[in-house]
Amino acid sequence: MTQEQFSKYSFLLDRTARKVKQYAQQKFNQMDYDVTVDQWLVLKNLAENELLSQTELAQLVFKDHPTLTRIIDILSKKGFVERIPHPQDRRSFQLHLTPQGLKKVSLLKPEIAQIREKAWENLDEKDFEEFKRILNTIYSNLE
Template sequence: MEKLDSIIFYNIDKAIRAYRNYAQRQLKANGFTITIDQWLIIKAILENPGITQNEIGDLVFKDNASVTRIIELLVKSEYITRTPNPDDRRKTNLEVTKSGKEIIQKVQNLVEDNRKIALEDVSAEELEIMNSALLKISKNCLNTKK
């Protein structure tokens, strides 16, 4: 029987969780009250004007309830605004505020430092191979009809 640490998907998940935990600890240690998920959602809104909550969920791998809860917190923290869509009452328009843009900028340097530390001793060639393999795995899983 194979051991957990020999299963590629276990190791991918373990690496992602280790990185997220590390990144969250770094945010807290540097005085930020924002979470990784909140940062991701602000970035998603900034990079995709007019994005819907469902689209945000797909982009950041969160269910609708989680996205709604995070957006509520971001509105309360005044990092984003939410206004009714005049063309469709079922939708809301999300916009990043000035303080939301500022927090993204402040956290960006820390995020880049976190990545450097996480990728220490990983060569450019290894990164390229890993990225290519992960993209193939995603494609295989998304395109299967089984």
């Protein structure tokens, strides 16, 4: 592949990722979900895992520590997330959803599934398999 082709494909990948996030955030705002897409990713990952350290959560949501700290602070103020002192390390905390956070996740999950389905319209099973294969290859190349 030439450098020019590589640049075009990289641009398409970046453009599409940005568009998906912009579309989702627009829908979040229209529906008044009271969370951003990034905040949703944190809530969803905390719902899928019992207790997580901030480092573990940062790896799951691909955020640096300062950015994640700001997100957690906002979600804590909203009453969705709680910091619990780590039992073996007094310097760190474990994160978990409050009952209000769990309720928020269960309310939003079906709504967000519909938003995601919009991006996948007009694609068939073969398209999904090829897309998955390509993305996994790109990911593996960078490990």
